[in-house]
Every structure is written in structure tokens, then in C-alpha cells.
Amino acid sequence: MKKKLLALILTGVMAMSLLAGCGAAKDDTYQIGVLQLTQHAALDAANEGFIAALKDSGIKYEVDQQNASGDQTTCVTVAEKFVNDKKDLIYTIATPAAQAVAGATSDIPIVGSAITDYVDAGLVNSNDAPGGNVTGSSDMNPIDAQLDLLIQLVPDAKTIGVFYSADEDNSVLQAELFTAAAEAKNLTVEKFTISNSNEIQTVVQSMEGKIDACWIPTDNKLAAGMATVAMVANEIKLPVICGESNMVNEGGLATYGLDYYQLGYLAGEMAVDILVNGAKPAEMPIQFLPAEKCELTVNEDTAAAIGVDLSVLD
DSSP states (O other), X not given: OHHHHHHHHHHHHHHHHHHHHHHHHHHHEEEEEEEESSOOHHHXXXXXXXXXXXXXXXXXXXXXXXXXXXXXXXXXXXXXXXXXXXXXXXXXXXXXXXXXXXXXXXXXXXEEEEESOTTTTTSOSOSSOOOSSEEEEEOOOOHHHHHXXXXXXXXXXXXXXXXXXXXXXXXXXXXXXXXXHHHHTTOEEEEEEESSGGGHHHHHHHTTTTOSEEXXXXXXXHHHTHHHHHHHHHHTTOOEEOSSHHHHHTTOOEEEEOOHHHHHHHHHHHHHHHHHHXXXXXXXXXXXXXXXXXXXXXXXXXXXXXXXXXXXXX
């Protein structure tokens, strides 16, 4: 009888130990999926900032990094894999990535970044009260400031080209906002769009003689192909104001834009709050970088090549 009782006690202790062990693994090491739409400097920076925030928090985590190389089908496939793997949280970088993951789960917390308008993309009910399992940081551009910068650098401009991907919701929205702002200043706007990156060179060449300057939003295809944009634009001496600084580094003329590392870091802090403190995405407002986090970036080599005087910025 004593042996039987001892065996039962030991069995119970072992079972409790196993359960405690499982709970500790869950609590101590968070499983995080990261889905990045494509590879270019801005999205890479948003990824790096997110990981830096996780490291700085001191939590234990394992990250499954996936890059969809700009392919929406791949986004869906990765999203389904993350859901099947039962990740504790999924970080999505760019609108199509977030849409794919949101379509795959309504339970796993999703934190996004490099997403211009969460409401317009159908990801949340409102910026203040998302209402579902999605929240994050927005890369809504300081469009008015970018337009003012264009006018300052190209004061004689009358017709402005707006260049973007017609199939990127974030780009379409920004194009509409910029067009309204430009027309309010009595400027004429001509729109140029692409559906894939192979069209970039031909479309930029078609701008010659039609516009005085060009503006590009935070468009993923054009950010990835900015070297091609700059090669042609600089050859035809077309000033290009960009949506973010890495595009300027790739050959654009200038921008007044966001720091994508800081956007990613902000998203990382939100993720930690969800994982550690049990914060609910439904109740976490979409975050925006304050104006003081925006920065002026100019490409002096490009300015010299196309004959733009940067001294007007002094």
C-alpha cells in the first residue's frame, strides 16, 4: 500500500513538473514570426528597429524571419505557416504582409510597421480603437512638408509627376493626398503608375518633357528599384522628391521623411507590451512618430548632376 501511494505521489509530482516546464518555456521564450514584404533599405531598417526593441526589453525570444520578395502569394503561404506554428506574435512589415497575416488569423496578435493607413487597408476599425488583433506603427508621410520642399528646390515647377505602384494601397492613398495638396497650391499633377518593377525604366523615360519635378511616396516597388529611377531621372535632369531617406541615398534628390528604424523600434515596444503585460491590440491605438522625428535628407551628388541649388535650404 505504501509503495502504491508513493508511486502515485511520484507520478503526480512528475506530471506537475512537466506542466510547469511547459509553462516556463512558453513564458520565458516567446516565438515571434516576422514577415517582411520585400527587401529594401526602409523595410530592412523597420525590421532592425523591431529586433533592437526586443533586445533592449530583456525578454527571451526566438524569431522566424521570412521575406516574401514582393510576392503576395508568398505572403499568404508564410502567414499560414506562422499560424500553424502557433506563434505568440507576428510582426508584419508593409501593408500587403499585414493583410495576408490578418486574413489568416484573428487570434494571434499582429503588430505592423511601414503601413501608411491601417483603416484604409482594412486592418483596423479606427486608429484610436483598432478593435481586432492588429495594431502597430504608421509610416504616414509628412506630405505637406515634402511638397513644400519640392517647391523650395524647384520654384519654377508648374507640373508635378506623381509616380507610384497602382496595386499598393498605401501608395494610392498617398498619391491622392499629395495630388489634393498640390492642386490646392494651383499646381498641375500628372500621374504615372507601374504594376511591376520591370516597367520602372520605361515609365521614368516617358516623363521627359512632361513634368518639371516628380514625387514618389513610400512605395515598396519603387523603393526597391530606386537605383533605376535615379539612373534615368538624373540623366534627363528630373528632380525627384522621395517619400523616405533611403530612397534619397539611392539617388533621389531630397526628402523630409520618417526614420524607419524608429518606426520599427516603436512597433517592437508595442510587441513587448503585448507579450509581457498582456496588452490587447484591439485597445492599442496606432502609433505615429512625432514631427521632431522627421528628418531632412538631401543627395548632394544628385543635386549637382541635375543642376539644383541646395543653398536655398540654408
